[in-house]
């Protein structure tokens with residue numbers, strides 16, 4: 062729709078590609094538990110350029126996950142806006158938000174969040190299955206499988222395709238989760254403490270994978286962590302303090 | 310697509326959900342079996358009743374009946390038009406049947422029905438229910454020389470269940486008369502030698518006399534039951550009917566060559582079925598019975614006469630088989646004084662009417678009701694006659710169905726509870742799917758599909774089980790009877806050998822659809838709950 066409007070002959074000037082892939086403006090979020098109101102985000106402004114790798118650092122409970130969920134459209138903010146590639150996405154109807162989550166945004170979590178009943182390969186295929194209906198899936202199946210297998214092989218899981226999550230180590234599970242986040246071809250990867258449950262070595266492996274993706278494919282990444290040493294792997298670090306973002 | 314995969318994977322790991330399937334299965338199977346048996350009974354009963362009653366019954370309210378059945382038939386034919394294909398007059402009066410078994414007089418309350426032997430079988434299945442093949446073709450009130458069925462002609466089967474009918478007819482009658490004669494002679498001989506009276510016990514040392522040997526020879530030729538009857542003390546009480554029939558005193562007949570007026574009692578009046586399924590007869594064709602009934606005058610007087618049993622009537626409706634006695638209508642009319650001495654016109658109680666197949670009974674009935682004054686005549690279809698009974702069966706079926714459907718509803722609640730459990734257990738997975746872009750409807754679809762699957766499996770298994778049980782119900786019954794030693798189904802009550810079943814595809818369809826519907830319906834609430842889960846909440850859930 063957007064591109065059709067842009068290319069229409071009536072358009073006077075083609076705007077320059079947005080300098081920012083993800084734009085967050087004055088985002089506010091408060092949680093209400095009983096009488097107590099906890100104001101977690103108090104006007105967050107945040108920009109992510111295409112191909113950028115940014116770390117968001119903050120103390121535990123500072124609202125990093127909350128921010129990431131808002132950017133990933135898993136939750137609604139109380140105020141403020143989120144734009145993806147110049148288009149406002151936080152006020153879209155549920156259906157469109159579902160589609161954006163499926164196609165444009167990949168997410169990785171601290172607790173991996175793999176589906177325990179599915180094998181590694183099936184977990185990676187899940188976003189594509191969600192995307193396609195039954196008939197489309199029958200058509201796309203072999204291509205999708207090839208793509209998912211390639212991704213898993215690239216992450217060193219060629220031998221683990223048909224293992225269930227509980228048969229995998231933490232580092233392996235997180236790599237499956239990253240493959241799942243990538244298989245739909247997103248423009249943006251949101252990672253919420255992806256190394257939080259891992260030992261230093263496998264955590265380092267995960268960070269290497271993310272860095273490599275950013276470098277070789279120009280994938281835009283937001284990495285949330287409370288660990289300054291991990292945050293340093295990114296191009297840029299922002300700090301979440303008292304519900305606001307300040308550049309480190 | 311993910312829905313199918315996940316449904317399948319959940320199923321494989323959640324056998325507990327299949328437990329609720331079992332109750333769906335049992336519910337469906339029970340409903341199918343019960344409906345099949347009820348429909349079978351109902352159908353069996355309807356055919357029986359319809360076989361006994363003609364399509365329409367035209368009757369007078371009074372016990373004395375109405376005169377000139379021929380004129381009435383003309384009128385009926387005129388009113389009903391071409392729909393009438395057969396008519397026969399009948400006379401029905403309440404009566405008492407008496408016969409002697411081993412010296413004891415047995416009395417049964419019966420409905421004595423005078424029928425026209427030529428036309429009666431034409432309006433109902435009357436002919437089919439008789440025990441002599443020739444009578445099934447054309448009824449005759451003349452005693453037959455033999456050839457009565459020893460095998461139940463309606464139930465089929467190889468094994469003769471009625472061995473006693475082997476010698477029934479004239480041979481039995483001759484044998485009986487001979488036996489009675491010998492006893493009488495023996496009695497007289499006893500009296501001659503021992504004037505104190507036939508006290509044989511006191512004369513234990515007496516040599517065997519030739520008459521005893523003669524009696525023994527005759528007895529040996531008869532069956533065991535008859536012998537038992539014969540060795541009873543011969544001092545029969547004086548025939549209480551002798552005084553009741555002064556007119557017969559003068560006429561001497563030879564019972565070995567002649568018979569009284571023929572009568573066809575219901576088989577239930579003359580026999581009972583023992584534990585092995587064999588019918589034991591108290592009276593056989595060839596025996597004489599006494600019938601007492603009221604005359605047509607006012608006030609009615611009781612009169613009695615002797616009839617010779619010539620056949621048995623077996624409609625397999627015990628209510629009728631132990632109640633009806635059929636005799637020739639002309640004789641009954643004469644005995645009851647239903648023939649007008651001046652005009653010579655006879656009266657009848659009712660006219661049985663058979664309509665062509667496909668005719669609307671209710672329409673013809675209403676036409677006849679209009680044509681005849683309602684204060685004198687009643688017109689009813691066979692269904693009207695048995696209305697309360699048929700309605701009771703329908704009612705019973707409806708109540709049973711409601712109760713059984715509740716079983717399936719209970720299974721539905723089981724599914725509901727288990728699904729809620731699964732939703733709680735799978736909250737995190739639901740959040741993951743949502744974070745991957747799954748739509749709420751898709752999530753709900755997983756649970757609805759799951760419910761549908763459980764319903765289909767449960768109902769399908771129930772369908773198979775139910776049909777299998779219904780098809781083999783008699784074998785199962787035999788098995789249960791063998792195991793418990795208890796009679797589950799007593800053929801002597803129902804006069805069926807088998808439990809009848811009818812599978813109505815429409816009913817079965819409704820049952821299966823209902824069960825699947827309940828399974829899906831009970832997954833709706835958990836599905837909605839799953840669909841409404843907030844992804845963030847779900848993901849934070851550990």
Ligand SMILES: Nc1ncnc2c1ncn2[C@@H]1O[C@H](COP(=O)(O)OP(=O)(O)O)[C@@H](O)[C@H]1O
Pocket residue numbers: 092093094099101119120121122123124125126127128
């Ligand atoms: N659903 C909720 N209801 C109430 N409080 C919440 C909820 N989710 C998060 N919080 C609170 O908001 C704060 C920020 O949480 P979170 O974004 O998870 O922090 P971080 O990821 O930085 O550790 C915490 O104090 C947390 O307890």
Ligand SMILES: [Mg+2]
Pocket residue numbers: 125126127253254
């Ligand atoms: Mg967090």
